Every structure is written in structure tokens, then in C-alpha cells.
Amino acid sequence: MRYYTRRWVRHLSELAPVREIVTLATEDSVGAFVSQASQSHAIASGVKSLHVNIKAGLVSLRALHRCLVLLRHLEDLELHLVGLSHSSWVHVLRSANFNDLENLSTNAPHSVLCHFLPKATNQPAPVTNQGNVERLSVVDLGPEGITAFPRMLKSLASSTSTLTLLHIDFDPSDRDILKRISEVAPNLTALKLIEKESLPQGRSLRQRRPWNGSSEWRNDLRRFPRLHRFLLRTPMSLVRTPSIEHEELALLHAWTCIKSVPHPSLMYVTLWYLAGLPSATLKAWKREAGNGINWVLLLNVIPPEWDQFI
Numbered sequence: 191m192r193y194y195t196r197r198w199v200r201h202l203s204e205l206a207p208v209r210e211i212v213t214l215a216t217e218d219s220v221g222a223f224v225s226q227a228s229q230s231h232a233i234a235s236g237v238k239s240l241h242v243n244i245k246a247g248l249v250s251l252r253a254l255h256r257c258l259v260l261l262r263h264l265e266d267l268e269l270h271l272v273g274l275s276h277s278s279w280v281h282v283l284r285s286a287n288f289n290d291l292e293n294l295s296t297n298a299p300h301s302v303l304c305h306f307l308p309k310a311t312n313q314p315a316p317v318t319n320q321g322n323v324e325r326l327s328v329v330d331l332g333p334e335g336i337t338a339f340p341r342m343l344k345s346l347a348s349s350t351s352t353l354t355l356l357h358i359d360f361d362p363s364d365r366d367i368l369k370r371i372s373e374v375a376p377n378l379t380a381l382k383l384i385e386k387e388s389l390p391q392g393r394s395l396r397q398r399r400p401w402n403g404s405s406e407w408r409n410d411l412r413r414f415p416r417l418h419r420f421l422l423r424t425p426m427s428l429v430r431t432p433s434i435e436h437e438e439l440a441l442l443h444a445w446t447c448i449k450s451v452p453h454p455s456l457m458y459v460t461l462w463y464l465a466g467l468p469s470a471t472l473k474a475w476k477r478e479a480g481n482g483i484n485w486v487l488l489l490n491v492i493p494p495e496w497d498q499f500i
Contacts (some may be wrong), residue, residue: 206465208236214257215243239266240291247273251282258286266293276301294326295357326356354416356381362424365400372413373470382417385465399426404444411445412453421460421494428463432471435487442475442485452482458475458489 214220220242227234240261248254248271267288274282279302286306298306353375360367362385371381385399401407401422411417422428429437438461446453460474474488 208232210236211239211241212237213241213243215245217244217246217248217250217253220244220257224253224260225255227257234260235263237261238264240264241268243268245272251278255282255284255286258283262287263290264288265290267291268295268488270295270297276297281304294495316320326353326358354378355380357384359384359386361386362397362399365398366410367400368407368413369408372410376414377416378414380418381417383416383422383423385422385424399424401428404441408445408448411456415454417453419458419460420456421462423462423465425465425467426463428461432464432469433473438473438475439485443483446477447483450483452477459485462493 212223214223227237240257242254242257254271269282271279271282276299279298283298283302283306296303316453354374355378356371356378358371360383364370364482367383371378398411411420429441431437442459442463444457446459457477458474459477460472462470464470470490472489472493476488478484478486
């Protein structure tokens with residue numbers, strides 16, 4: 191990691207323009223930006239969107255922690271790090287306070303977000319967020335995910351009632367995943383569920399999924415009256431014969447219609463099944479206007495990025 195003299199930092203900060211969007215992909219770039227922002231209040235306060243996506247392990251957490259503490263006016267935060275332990279995540283987010291945060295995308299474990307999302311109590315927490323998060327992307331269930339996920343939902347319920355976009359990894363044994371999410375975020379307009387591989391491959395593929403009971407799954411989807419887009423990714427097949435369109439259409443009807451009455455707002459459904467296998471299938475469907483029960487297949491669908499909503 192590079193180090194900068196105070197004189198050189200002051201010189202760089204005078205030359206550096208104020209940017210609303212900052213993207214940092216290496217530890218060196220984090221250190222250089224922190225050096226500038228520490229010397230210039232205009233630079234630190236001007237950043238509204240921060241994207242940190244570091245694919246290599248961090249040698250030191252100090253610069254990244256300092257970066258998050260400095261940027262108190264963030265509205266959009268993407269934080270994707272590799273190989274961090276629970277305690278390291280807590281350290282990185284410690285004392286970070288974002289009063290204006292609306293969009294959060296991170297691969298931090300659910301157990302860390304339990305503390306990061308604002309709590310209903312007045313007890314001080316090691317990491318806090320006072321913003322009203324509308325878009326949340328959580329992509330790492332972690333080994334403690336089965337127990338941490340309910341706590342994160344509870345924290346979410348006490349922190350924001352306006353969550354509209356949610357991307358989350360889930361354990362396939364959670365039969366009530368939609369019901370529990372609807373209790374804390376009923377106003378979702380986009381929901382992306384990514385099944386987390388938590389069992390040996392053979393056992394995982396034989397395990398019963400929440401959507402195996404199609405009528406209950408359909409009723410749970412209707413708990414989200416404003417849901418417009420829905421994506422499900424799973425390593426198992428959703429239909430008897432993969433890639434057969436009429437079987438996928440039958441599945442869509444079973445999930446979205448009650449006696450020819452469609453879901454009130456669901457217009458786009460993406461089925462991503464047999465994921466991670468050579469026979470992986472990704473299909474995006476759009477509901478036709480008119481009677482509202484017919485679906486058409488969208489062409490040229492590519493696998494979405496980890497935090498992309500489609």
C-alpha cells in the first residue's frame with residue numbers, strides 16, 4: 191500500500207475535483223482517495239455514491255474504515271469485499287453513520303447487517319445507519335445465515351418501512367421466506383431471491399423448496415401488492431423438462447393467477463434454474479397487456495450482475 195506525505199496529499203486534494211460518484215477497486219485507490227478526502231471537506235461531503243468492489247484480500251482495514259467514516263452524506267453504497275471475517279466487517283463499518291443512505295448493496299453477512307441497519311431501541315450500536323434504506327442487496331448468507339437472517343429481518347422492520355428493492359440470498363430450508371419478507375417489506379416493487387448452497391450437492395437437490403407448494407407460494411407472492419419484478423435463482427429444476435416453454439408457462443400461471451385473476455402488479459418474472467450446472471437455464475418473461483394472464487418470453491437475456499435487478 192502506498193503512503194503519501196502531507197504536502198503531497200495537500201497538493202493532490204487541491205487538484206482533485208469534487209465527485210458525486212466514486213469507484214474504488216483496489217486497496218491503493220482507497221488509500222489515495224482517503225488521503226484526498228481527509229484534506230478536503232468539499233471532496234468528502236460531495237460524494238453521494240460510493241462503489242467499493244475489491245476482489246483481492248485487504249492488507250489493512252484502516253483506510254477503508256476511515257473512508258466510510260468520512261463520507262457521511264452517502265445516498266448509495268456498494269461494498270463488496272473478499273474474505274473478510276465477521277469481526278473485520280464490524281471493524282470496517284464501526285462508527286459509519288449515513289443519514290441520507292437510500293441504496294445499499296453489500297456482501298456483508300446477515301449477522302453484521304443486524305447491527306448496521308438502524309434499531310428501534312435507543313441503545314448505541316457499534317455500527318449504525320440512520321438513513322431510510324429503499325434498496326437493499328445482501329449477497330452473502332454466511333455460515334451463520336440461518337440464525338442471522340431472522341435477526342436481520344427484525345432489524346430491517348425497525349429501520350425502514352419503505353424498502354422497495356430487495357436482493358437477498360436465502361436458505362432453501364426456509365419455507366416461509368416470502369411471508370417473512372412481506373412482514374417487514376410489503377411495498378417491494380422488485381425482489382430477487384438467490385438460493386444459497388448450504389448442503390452437499392446431492393442432498394441439496396433433493397430438499398423440498400418453498401415453491402413446491404404452488405398455491406401457497408402464489409398466495410405469498412400476493413402479499414406484495416406492488417411487486418413488479420421477481421427473480422428466482424436455484425440449482426434445482428423448476429419444471430419437469432428444462433427449457434420447455436409450455437411447462438414454464440404453466441408454472442407462471444400457477445404462481446401468479448387465481449381463477450384467471452392475475453397478480454395485481456407482477457409484470458416481469460425471471461426463472462434462473464439449474465444454476466451453476468452445464469444445463470443452466472435463464473428465462474425472462476413479461477406479462478402481456480390486456481387480459482393479464484398471458485406471458486411472452488423476452489429474448490437475449492444475460493446473467494445479471496450480483497447486485498443487478500432485472
